[in-house]
Amino acid sequence: MNILNTITAYKRKEVSAKKEAIPTRLLEKFPLFAKETKSLAEALRNSTTGIIAEHKRRSPSKSVINDKVLLPEVVLGYENAGAKGVSVLTDSNFFGGSLDDLLVAEKTISIPILRKEFIIDPYQIYESKAYGADAILLIAACLSAEELKQFSHLAKSLKLDVLLEVHNLEELQKSMLPNVDMIGVNNRNLKNFKVNIATSKKLSKEIPNDFVKISESGISDVETIKELRTFGYEGFLIGENFMKTENPGETAKQFIEKLR
Numbered sequence: 001m002n003i004l005n006t007i008t009a010y011k012r013k014e015v016s017a018k019k020e021a022i023p024t025r026l027l028e029k030f031p032l033f034a035k036e037t038k039s040l041a042e043a044l045r046n047s048t049t050g051i052i053a054e055h056k057r058r059s060p061s062k063s064v065i066n067d068k069v070l071l072p073e074v075v076l077g078y079e080n081a082g083a084k085g086v087s088v089l090t091d092s093n094f095f096g097g098s099l100d101d102l103l104v105a106e107k108t109i110s111i112p113i114l115r116k117e118f119i120i121d122p123y124q125i126y127e128s129k130a131y132g133a134d135a136i137l138l139i140a141a142c143l144s145a146e147e148l149k150q151f152s153h154l155a156k157s158l159k160l161d162v163l164l165e166v167h168n169l170e171e172l173q174k175s176m177l178p179n180v181d182m183i184g185v186n187n188r189n190l191k192n193f194k195v196n197i198a199t200s201k202k203l204s205k206e207i208p209n210d211f212v213k214i215s216e217s218g219i220s221d222v223e224t225i226k227e228l229r230t231f232g233y234e235g236f237l238i239g240e241n242f243m244k245t246e247n248p249g250e251t252a253k254q255f256i257e258k259l260r
């Protein structure tokens with residue numbers, strides 16, 4: 001079974017347990033549910049660097065990336081480095097993240113926060129709002145066309161920006177929806193974790209300009225970004241290249257300075 005199926009099967013169990021503990025109607029009472037969200041899509045459209053810096057302690061393919069650094073310091077470092085958004089992994093079992101990480105990030109920085117999660121149930125969209133996210137990720141590889149339509153509509157009704165992630169043309173074709181703000185091309189195949197930047201280059205011409213184009217994963221140098229910009233990409237999601245160093249914020253600062 002590929003890792004994506006393993007993760008989504010785990011998520012279904014995790015979400016049904018959560019619904020028992022905190023029903024949706026209680027999530028709507030959380031203080032942050034009323035928060036004015038900031039648009040990640042707008043921040044990227046108005047940016048010349050377009051870096052979305054990610055907090056990720058580990059991953060199924062890399063086990064531990066960095067569990068020494070403290071999230072508040074990392075996300076503040078990213079903001080000070082000039083990142084246009086921060087991505088926070090909230091899955092704990094495979095990526096070592098948590099919803100508390102999202103809460104802490106929301107209290108620490110003022111740039112838009114993307115909740116990086118395997119969303120397979122509308123409950124998780126209410127949860128994202130309740131814990132302070134400005135944007136959510138929907139992964140085409142684990143959702144039907146109908147779910148993508150429903151979930152993106154629900155997210156927009158909660159004033160959350162939607163980043164819809166694809167890895168191939170078939171997934172892209174079911175993702176060009178009215179309530180999607182950004183289309184992300186994951187250079188990493190979530191089924192076998194192989195990374196190929198050519199994925200972004202190949203798919204770029206198929207993505208209409210209505211969507212902010214984001215390239216995700218495997219980005220480790222500014223040359224790649226400069227090249228992907230010529231393919232129309234305005235956002236670049238980077239995790240490991242920053243997180244594997246002892247000061248991810250400082251690494252991001254030096255990286256972004258080279259981009260200016």
Ligand SMILES: O=P(O)(O)OC[C@@H](O)[C@@H](O)c1c[nH]c2ccccc12
Nearest residue numbers: 186216217218219237238239240241
């Ligand atoms: O660490 P990298 O290679 O810079 O990749 C970051 C980000 O793109 C990656 O973590 C990611 C992209 N889409 C995802 C979906 C689930 C989990 C993780 C991801």
